[in-house]
Amino acid sequence: MKHEEILHRCFRCGYCKLPSNYTDINCPAYQAFRFETYSPGGRMWLLRGWLNGEITNSKRFAEIMFSCTACGNCVEQCAFPKFRDLLLEVFTAGREAFLDAGHVPGPVRDYLTKIQLHGNPYGKPGKKRPEWAADLGVEPYADQEYLFFVDDVGAYDTRGQEIARSVAGILQQAGISFGMLSGEEVSDGNDVLAIGETPLFEELARKNIEVFNQKGVKKIITLSPHSLNAIKNHYPALGGSYQAMHYTQLLAFSMGNMSLQEDGPNHRITFHDPCYLGRHNWDYQSPRMLLKGLPGASVVEMDRNQKNAFCCGGGGGNFFTDLVSAEEDSPSRVRVREAAETGADYLAVACPMCAVMLEDAAKVEGLENRLQVKEVTEIVAEYMVGA
Amino acid sequence: MKELIDRLKKIVGDRFVSEAPEERYIYSMDMGTMPASAPDLVVMPASTEEVSKIMEAANAHQVPVTPMGGGLVLSGLTRALKGGMILDMKRMNRITEVNPKSRYAVVEGGTSQGMLQAYLKKNHPELKHSVPDAPPIATLAGNVCIHGSGHLSVLGGYHSDMLTGMEVVLPTGEVIRTGSCSVSSDWFGKAPLPDLSGLFMGWAGTTGVVTRLGIKLFPSYRYNDLLIFVCDDAEDMPDVISRLTSTQVAEDMTPWMTPIPEWARGFMHINIAYGAHSKAELTFKRNLLQMSVKAYKDKKTGGFLPMPPPQKNRYMKIPTPDLVRFADVRKGGGFEYVGAIMAIEHFAEAYRAGVEIAEKNEVSYSMGARIVGAGHSMMFFYAYAFNRADQADMARAQKALEETNAATLEMGGIPWKAELPAQQQIIEKMAPDTFALMNRIREALDPNHIMNPGNWERA
Numbered sequence: 053m054k055h056e057e058i059l060h061r062c063f064r065c066g067y068c069k070l071p072s073n074y075t076d077i078n079c080p081a082y083q084a085f086r087f088e089t090y091s092p093g094g095r096m097w098l099l100r101g102w103l104n105g106e107i108t109n110s111k112r113f114a115e116i117m118f119s120c121t122a123c124g125n126c127v128e129q130c131a132f133p134k135f136r137d138l139l140l141e142v143f144t145a146g147r148e149a150f151l152d153a154g155h156v157p158g159p160v161r162d163y164l165t166k167i168q169l170h171g172n173p174y175g176k177p178g179k180k181r182p183e184w185a186a187d188l189g190v191e192p193y194a195d196q197e198y199l200f201f202v203d204d205v206g207a208y209d210t211r212g213q214e215i216a217r218s219v220a221g222i223l224q225q226a227g228i229s230f231g232m233l234s235g236e237e238v239s240d241g242n243d244v245l246a247i248g249e250t251p252l253f254e255e256l257a258r259k260n261i262e263v264f265n266q267k268g269v270k271k272i273i274t275l276s277p278h279s280l281n282a283i284k285n286h287y288p289a290l291g292g293s294y295q296a297m298h299y300t301q302l303l304a305f306s307m308g309n310m311s312l313q314e315d316g317p318n319h320r321i322t323f324h325d326p327c328y329l330g331r332h333n334w335d336y337q338s339p340r341m342l343l344k345g346l347p348g349a350s351v352v353e354m355d356r357n358q359k360n361a362f363c364c365g366g367g368g369g370n371f372f373t374d375l376v377s378a379e380e381d382s383p384s385r386v387r388v389r390e391a392a393e394t395g396a397d398y399l400a401v402a403c404p405m406c407a408v409m410l411e412d413a414a415k416v417e418g419l420e421n422r423l424q425v426k427e428v429t430e431i432v433a434e435y436m437v438g439a
Numbered sequence: 440m441k442e443l444i445d446r447l448k449k450i451v452g453d454r455f456v457s458e459a460p461e462e463r464y465i466y467s468m469d470m471g472t473m474p475a476s477a478p479d480l481v482v483m484p485a486s487t488e489e490v491s492k493i494m495e496a497a498n499a500h501q502v503p504v505t506p507m508g509g510g511l512v513l514s515g516l517t518r519a520l521k522g523g524m525i526l527d528m529k530r531m532n533r534i535t536e537v538n539p540k541s542r543y544a545v546v547e548g549g550t551s552q553g554m555l556q557a558y559l560k561k562n563h564p565e566l567k568h569s570v571p572d573a574p575p576i577a578t579l580a581g582n583v584c585i586h587g588s589g590h591l592s593v594l595g596g597y598h599s600d601m602l603t604g605m606e607v608v609l610p611t612g613e614v615i616r617t618g619s620c621s622v623s624s625d626w627f628g629k630a631p632l633p634d635l636s637g638l639f640m641g642w643a644g645t646t647g648v649v650t651r652l653g654i655k656l657f658p659s660y661r662y663n664d665l666l667i668f669v670c671d672d673a674e675d676m677p678d679v680i681s682r683l684t685s686t687q688v689a690e691d692m693t694p695w696m697t698p699i700p701e702w703a704r705g706f707m708h709i710n711i712a713y714g715a716h717s718k719a720e721l722t723f724k725r726n727l728l729q730m731s732v733k734a735y736k737d738k739k740t741g742g743f744l745p746m747p748p749p750q751k752n753r754y755m756k757i758p759t760p761d762l763v764r765f766a767d768v769r770k771g772g773g774f775e776y777v778g779a780i781m782a783i784e785h786f787a788e789a790y791r792a793g794v795e796i797a798e799k800n801e802v803s804y805s806m807g808a809r810i811v812g813a814g815h816s817m818m819f820f821y822a823y824a825f826n827r828a829d830q831a832d833m834a835r836a837q838k839a840l841e842e843t844n845a846a847t848l849e850m851g852g853i854p855w856k857a858e859l860p861a862q863q864q865i866i867e868k869m870a871p872d873t874f875a876l877m878n879r880i881r882e883a884l885d886p887n888h889i890m891n892p893g894n895w896e897r898a
Contacts (some may be wrong), residue, residue: 060828061772066509066576073560074553074575085454086483086530089461089511097465107464116535130769131760191568355561370478377598378454 054145059100061135064093068126068139076386078356080363081119082209083386084378089116092126092139099146109155118145118160119375121383123363124331130222132191140246146246150253150307159373164249169254171238173372176206181235190220193231198302199269200251201231201283203276204239205371205404211359211411212404213400215427216275219299222271222429225436226306229394230273236263240274242328243369254290262364271295271303276365277403284333298329301403307345315354316435318347323351324387324410324427325361326403332337339402339428346435352394364413368407382411399425409433440479443500447482447524450492455530465508466525467515470766471775472825472837473515473858478505478525484528487606487614487650489728493526494648495612498524498887503873504610505891506644508549508581509557513775514858516585516643519894520893526648534558538608539566541627542656543603545620548580548649555579559656564623567659569595570757574808576883584640585643585856588818590691590712590757591657592811593684594771601629603653607639610885611645618653626653638880644857644891646884657690660714662721665727668709673787676707677740680783682731684814685711688724689713696790699768707790708744710754711825768803771826775836776862779819779844781808781852784796786819792846793821800839818855819847 069091071078088117089098095116101107106248120143135400150156166175194200198222205212223230228305255425260283264272272294274280283298297424321343329335329377336358343351356362365376366384388410391399399414401407404427411425440458447456458480467477484490498505503523510517519525528549536545537559546555551593553575569591571582584871587598595601604618604626612885613705617635620626629636641677668679676694682732683692688893691712698704711728715721746754753761766774779789790806797804803824808817821843825836843856844861856862866868866874877895884890 060826061770062765063763063766063774064771065574065760065766067574067760067763069576070551070553074551076554076563086479087457087462087527088465094465098461101464107460110460112459113461131763135767155577348840355557408519 061095068092080383121367178235193333196231198230240279253421277326300338304341311437407409453794469512476518478519508578601655606651643894669746673790676786692810776822776853779847779852831894
């Protein structure tokens with residue numbers, strides 16, 4: 053297994069379980085299940101025990117490995133410099149070894165199979181991909197400045213489609229020149245890579261790169277931070293180099309082009325940092341710039357924010373595989389309770405997966421009457437002139 | 440066992456009982472050198488009532504119970520030496536009360552140091568508790584129960600001295616309270632009642648399960664500073680410590696001696712932390728500390744180390760991750776230490792013994808101490824790093840630890856949170872009637888011998 057030579061260096065001190073301000077457990081899987089096995093250190097030691105022959109594989113072992121959401125809190129908080137940079141790579145390598153050995157939880161197998169067969173985890177045809185944009189007037193990408201890349205959730209999930217439409221609408225109002233693809237693209241592959249199915253990721257990435265290159269794409273706006281991560285950080289090694297940015301990054305500098313009301317509604321907003329925009333790509337400010345620029349709105353922070361943000365539990369394929377679902381201890385339910393404690397009436401998100409995860413959690417927690425989960429541009433739209 | 444597991448699942452819920460090989464493997468060991476010893480199952484209670492029912496079930500089935508907090512003791516005290524169940528307490532992590540006027544907090548048995556630290560910073564910034572150098576996931580109850588010490592130990596003594604009361608589930612399932620909370624709704628202290636808390640501190644989890652405890656809080660200062668006194672003669676240290684503690688202004692004093700980095704080799708350093716409500720008060724306290732050891736400066740045999748702000752800030756971080764980083768000295772992920780609780784006057788002897796043992800066994804070492812009270816005693820630690828992937832290296836560290844335990848007892852000290860071999864060494868030196876009394880107490884509390892058996896027993 054790749055990186056097996058460093059497994060023994062994990063001391064299992066537990067810094068990885070917490071945020072830097074120690075307020076609460078910040079590892080989603082450990083929060084959900086609470087056994088030491090589900091902590092980053094537990095996984096390291098289990099992998100070492102497995103490779104040493106002290107422990108054999110099992111369904112539970114596989115679930116422990118694949119319940120990691122790749123949120124990156126452990127990388128941020130581990131006490132050992134340099135070593136910590138490799139933590140997520142170790143877990144991915146572990147899952148890769150499990151995949152190679154055929155030890156895969158059923159939901160993970162189903163997720164990968166659908167992507168392999170259909171290019172997306174919904175098992176739907178590619179021609180349905182652009183349906184989110186029906187009657188919006190978004191042109192197919194030709195010679196516009198930007199390609200707007202919409203991930204699987206934005207393309208196929210009902211709530212994701214609403215978000216994709218909202219973002220496209222605001223991009224149009226901000227006067228940004230962009231076009232979209234017509235279904236020839238496939239999944240960005242980000243979470244496939246995190247799961248450890250590297251060959252499938254490379255196949256997906258190469259298909260997308262081929263499409264991008266055929267159309268002469270240079271600049272890409274992504275709906276999902278997961279897509280941003282894949283395109284910006286992993287496509288270049290496969291020959292696809294583009295100027296990629298998340299839509300909040302572009303809009304944060306385009307607010308001057310938008311007609312905002314002089315005095316908008318007095319919403320109290322708390323922002324949930326998406327892991328792949330924040331910890332993985334170090335941008336904590338763009339969404340906040342957008343929200344803080346809304347006249348009449350106030351932004352309040354949760355105890356765990358920015359590099360300490362608590363993951364919604366949807367990363368690493370878990371949005372589809374649901375391996376960190378744990379009743380009231382599910383990360384998304386814990387997160388909406390934390391958001392509600394701030395007294396905010398809007399929980400702002402900037403990722404379609406986070407939106408779906410947290411919205412479902414707010415309903416289960418009975419919070420939907422006092423805390424609405426809103427995507428950032430949906431909030432911006434409420435502050436536009438004529439809203 | 441199946442009948443017991445079904446009963447446990449009814450008590451805590453299916454999700455919080457596991458007999459899976461994965462949990463049995465991880466909970467069989469801690470980060471130190473003690474060999475693995477697997478439990479049959481792991482259980483995670485969420486309330487005192489659940490703990491009580493678990494103990495009743497364990498008695499009915501005659502199954503051993505090993506309570507565990509953060510599991511960071513390093514000396515293997517939370518291994519299930521005779522099988523049975525590990526009671527992982529970390530779901531019980533609520534802070535149930537903070538009394539800002541009488542300065543105490545009441546927390547559940549699985550509450551981590553870090554969570555209380557964060558809670559106080561947010562809700563009571565004028566208060567703080569004594570934080571040990573353990574990682575922040577370490578539990579308050581675990582640290583109190585092992586007589587831990589921390590960043591306010593010059594001020595308040597061992598963490599067991601800062602205890603104001605306890606709620607404990609006895610091995611037979613009864614729930615008792617010690618201290619004022621046994622009579623009153625307030626958890627202000629142990630006086631004036633018979634102090635039953637001693638039945639649960641230092642016993643390595645063999646007398647009951649702590650489900651709640653009250654601990655003292657202290658003023659948190661706006662201005663904080665750190666001085667480092669340096670000298671090169673270990674013989675001077677008891678006098679230096681005595682002089683510094685006589686000022687009664689330091690919150691924490693931690694001598695340290697390490698061969699790496701090179702500039703530190705051969706020198707005795709003492710970090711002295713203190714705080715104040717105003718800059719004038721801080722200056723006054725600094726002057727008091729500096730004046731107390733002026734004789735050494737005059738003789739040119741000691742002085743204060745100048746420190747750039749980044750270095751000072753690093754030393755002032757509480758807890759500091761630098762300590763766990765010692766585990767990576769040999770790129771091997773392991774260290775264990777002997778904490779020798781002893782009188783201050785043995786400092787030089789303790790230092791020499793540590794250097795000799797480390798060099799003889801060819802182990803990477805770091806030594807230091809935490810001064811407790813106004814120089815009333817110290818926890819002198821000998822930390823040895825090892826490579827977890829190298830059995831011979833681990834064996835060397837283990838041998839160094841055993842020799843250090845023996846040397847500690849020889850000097851009149853006592854190994855802290857002693858691992859099994861050290862427990863045997865202590866029992867050998869203990870007054871026989873004292874050990875007999877310990878056994879009588881345990882017999883009364885735990886007639887079925889189910890509480891962490893194997894510990895505090897003659898081999």
